[in-house]
Amino acid sequence: MLYVEILGNLPEMARDEVRAMLELAGGEIVSRDYLLLGVNAGEEALPFLDRLGLSHEYGKLVIEADSVEELLEKARGVEWPIGGTFKVDTETMANCRHNVLDLPRKLGAVIHSKGFRVNLSRPDTLVRVYCGERLHAGVRLRFFDPKDFERRKAHHRPFFRPISLHPRISRALVNLTKARRELLDPMMGAGGILIEAGLLGLRVYGVDIRPEMVEGAGMNLRHYGITNYELRQGDATGLAGLFHKRFEAVATDPPYGTSATLAGRKRDELYRDVLGSIHDVLEPGGRLAIAFPADFDGEEEAERVGFKPVGRYYQRVHKSLERYFYVFER
Numbered sequence: 454m455l456y457v458e459i460l461g462n463l464p465e466m467a468r469d470e471v472r473a474m475l476e477l478a479g480g481e482i483v484s485r486d487y488l489l490l491g492v493n494a495g496e497e498a499l500p501f502l503d504r505l506g507l508s509h510e511y512g513k514l515v516i517e518a519d520s521v522e523e524l525l526e527k528a529r530g531v532e533w534p535i536g537g538t539f540k541v542d543t544e545t546m547a548n549c550r551h552n553v554l555d556l557p558r559k560l561g562a563v564i565h566s567k568g569f570r571v572n573l574s575r576p577d578t579l580v581r582v583y584c585g586e587r588l589h590a591g592v593r594l595r596f597f598d599p600k601d602f603e604r605r606k607a608h609h610r611p612f613f614r615p616i617s618l619h620p621r622i623s624r625a626l627v628n629l630t631k632a633r634r635e636l637l638d639p640m641m642g643a644g645g646i647l648i649e650a651g652l653l654g655l656r657v658y659g660v661d662i663r664p665e666m667v668e669g670a671g672m673n674l675r676h677y678g679i680t681n682y683e684l685r686q687g688d689a690t691g692l693a694g695l696f697h698k699r700f701e702a703v704a705t706d707p708p709y710g711t712s713a714t715l716a717g718r719k720r721d722e723l724y725r726d727v728l729g730s731i732h733d734v735l736e737p738g739g740r741l742a743i744a745f746p747a748d749f750d751g752e753e754e755a756e757r758v759g760f761k762p763v764g765r766y767y768q769r770v771h772k773s774l775e776r777y778f779y780v781f782e783r
């Protein structure tokens with residue numbers, strides 16, 4: 454068993470991102486306690502979990518218990534997968550219903566009695582205890598350092614445009630498509646989604662109607678060491694004429710606002726035409742992850758052109774922008 458601790462800002466989207474990766478790996482989510490997911494999967498799932506964007510960490514789940522006493526009793530009887538020194542760290546979630554104030558010391562003593570050495574400053578292994586409705590203890594395998602994502606935010610790129618998805622969300626959109634080989638962003642802007650897809654080893658394709666964006670997105674991709682890409686200037690409403698192929702997956706964040714950013718076209722009309730164009734070039738069974746403002750019924754319009762809804766996730770960005778992230782299947 455494994456555990457995944459998801460982030461709390463878009464928890465349902467984070468859960469479904471984990472589920473999408475497990476579907477590729479042959480695993481499944483079997484339990485949830487607030488932000489902690491219990492996962493039935495083996496080591497073959499780890500490369501897919503390494504792709505996650507909206508998660509804090511994952512690890513090996515060793516014990517689940519309904520009380521501190523039960524946890525400590527089970528801890529005495531299990532084999533701890535600890536290499537070198539260790540430290541016990543407690544995560545008290547918002548729904549914690551147990552007194553865990555002294556638990557790190559007590560659990561540390563039990564593990565120490567089995568022959569492992571404690572190192573509180575620089576441990577080789579971090580034992581994590583999560584307190585929610587139940588108690589869950591495991592060993593961290595991977596921590597997703599937020600600094601890695603922060604370094605790829607828009608203002609750190611050589612070609613800078615202020616309106617851009619956070620890299621964590623861009624990564625999640627890529628993963629929600631379940632892409633294995635390739636991904637198309639037909640309204641790529643400065644290339645934020647393509648950067649995340651490219652860093653996962655996917656071949657990326659991008660389109661933008663503005664030539665400066667095509668040049669700038671290429672500059673950004675190369676800045677992060679991504680070379681397996683194909684970018685074209687063109688109209689996202691006519692993708693079949695730009696590429697003589699179908700795509701495994703599509704993810705995009707269309708512009709929301711002015712006539713300038715929408716190339717002089719009416720917003721809702723543009724969105725409808727783009728959905729139809731994406732449907733034309735997506736493989737049967739392929740997925741689209743896309744964002745729309747909350748006042749546009751993306752689900753109804755996507756179903757009209759033949760898409761099947763898979764997921765919808767609300768986000769309030771600020772007082773003048775509320776949006777939904779959608780996942781559709783062709």
